[in-house]
Amino acid sequence: MISEASLVDQLKDKGTQSQAFEVLINTYKERLYWHIRRIVLDHDDADDVLQNTFIKVYKNIDGFKGDSKLFSWMYRIATNEALSFLKVKSKKLGISNEELQNHIVDNLRADVYFEGEEIQLKLQKAIAELPEKQKLVFNMRYFEELKYEEISKILDTSVGALKASYHLAAKKIEAFLKSD
Amino acid sequence: MKEKDKHSGFKTPEGYFEGFNESLMDKIKEQSHSIPKNDGMTVPDGYFESLNQQILSKAKAGETKVIPLHNNYKKYYLTAIAVAASLLLIIGLQWKNENAYTFDDLAASEIEQYFEAHDFDMTSYEIAEIMPIDDLQIEDMLLKEIKDENIADYLNDNIDMFEELNLENHDY
Numbered sequence: 161m162i163s164e165a166s167l168v169d170q171l172k173d174k175g176t177q178s179q180a181f182e183v184l185i186n187t188y189k190e191r192l193y194w195h196i197r198r199i200v201l202d203h204d205d206a207d208d209v210l211q212n213t214f215i216k217v218y219k220n221i222d223g224f225k226g227d228s229k230l231f232s233w234m235y236r237i238a239t240n241e242a243l244s245f246l247k248v249k250s251k252k253l254g255i256s257n258e259e260l261q262n263h264i265v266d267n268l269r270a271d272v273y274f275e276g277e278e279i280q281l282k283l284q285k286a287i288a289e290l291p292e293k294q295k296l297v298f299n300m301r302y303f304e305e306l307k308y309e310e311i312s313k314i315l316d317t318s319v320g321a322l323k324a325s326y327h328l329a330a331k332k333i334e335a336f337l338k339s340d
Numbered sequence: 341m342k343e344k345d346k347h348s349g350f351k352t353p354e355g356y357f358e359g360f361n362e363s364l365m366d367k368i369k370e371q372s373h374s375i376p377k378n379d380g381m382t383v384p385d386g387y388f389e390s391l392n393q394q395i396l397s398k399a400k401a402g403e404t405k406v407i408p409l410h411n412n413y414k415k416y417y418l419t420a421i422a423v424a425a426s427l428l429l430i431i432g433l434q435w436k437n438e439n440a441y442t443f444d445d446l447a448a449s450e451i452e453q454y455f456e457a458h459d460f461d462m463t464s465y466e467i468a469e470i471m472p473i474d475d476l477q478i479e480d481m482l483l484k485e486i487k488d489e490n491i492a493d494y495l496n497d498n499i500d501m502f503e504e505l506n507l508e509n510h511d512y
Contacts, residue, residue: 181399185392193388197381207387211395218399276380283376303379323366333375 164230171221181218188231189214191304192238198299199242201264201284203273209245213238232313239296239314261288279337286336290329297322298329 162170162183170180192213197206216237224233250260265284268274276284287295296315300306301322308319308326315322 178396182392182396185395189391190388193383194381198379201381203381203383210391211398214395215399273382273384274380275382276378279376280378280380283379302375303377330375337374 165226168221168224168226168230181214184217184230185214188234192234195235195300195304196238196242198303199239199296200245201268202271205245205249206242209238209241213241216241228313232310235314243292264288282337283333286333289336290332293317294325294329294332297325298333301326302330 167180167183170176171184173180189210193206193210196209196213197203200206200209213234217234224230228236246257246260250257253260253263255263262285265281265288268276268281268284274280287298290298293315297311300311300314301308306314308322311317311322312319317325
């Protein structure tokens with residue numbers, strides 16, 4: 161497997177850029193897709209955001225200094241793209257971000273790409289109730305199984321604060337799931 | 341705790357054993373709650389397989405082709421660009437002058453509306469800190485003019501001790 165440093169070099173070189181970009185897409189497309197999907201919830205929206213994320217990476221690779229890992233940099237772009245997407249969507253609909261979250265969760269029942277039972281619907285409702293940061297940390301740790309150190313680099317938050325956020329989020333979700 | 345086994349040559353990351361208890365407890369806590377691990381989300385069949393081509397074509401579509409300017413046409417292009425830029429500059433400057441609004445152009449009602457519509461979450465002390473009070477007159481804050489005798493009457497009725505006015509060190 162190609163090392164990250166040489167992949168970055170190849171991405172910056174016009175001669176090898178296309179091939180390296182395809183390697184990059186193959187390596188990260190599924191992980192980034194699920195990361196984005198858990199923020200925007202709808203498949204078509206996730207597809208739009210994912211493509212925009214890769215296009216941004218492609219166009220800005222020359223500006224990537226290598227201070228952080230390519231992986232964290234891409235996750236950060238994906239997170240920002242997904243959150244901005246939701247902000248624009250809520251503005252277009254003339255509703256608040258919280259109202260939009262509830263609206264999306266309510267629509268999940270009719271979503272052909274959601275095969276969850278009542279418990280999964282309730283789980284999404286519980287996650288939608290969380291503050292933005294707790295929501296991100298919970299999804300990244302619980303579903304994506306990223307390490308706290310990795311999340312710390314992506315969200316630029318200390319490991320201690322992330323652990324606190326995660327446990328708080330898990331407690332709230334558990335309480336929500338137990339409620340009627 | 342040893343972080344290097346002298347017989348096999350294997351090593352562990354620095355501080356591995358010191359942080360082991362904590363990370364183990366984190367893991368146990370995470371696995372002990374009743375939150376489902378399956379979130380029910382799926383993707384269309386073959387979605388990830390067709391994704392590469394879509395992204396590659398979109399990423400490349402954004403790239404603009406570089407068209408070489410032949411020497412014969414170069415000066416005409418440059419002249420045209422210079423004329424267009426000058427026109428834009430003139431129009432832009434005039435437009436900017438016509439639309440240069442100042443704070444005085446805002447109607448008081450618009451300013452009031454803005455403050456009412458936005459929650460600034462500031463205490464009266466914080467507002468007092470940023471408000472210049474040197475040029476402020478009492479009339480600026482009152483809708484009706486208050487006569488001096490009314491102020492004197494109010495003070496007579498409401499202030500028991502003259503000291504409460506805290507007027508020391510001032511020349512009146």
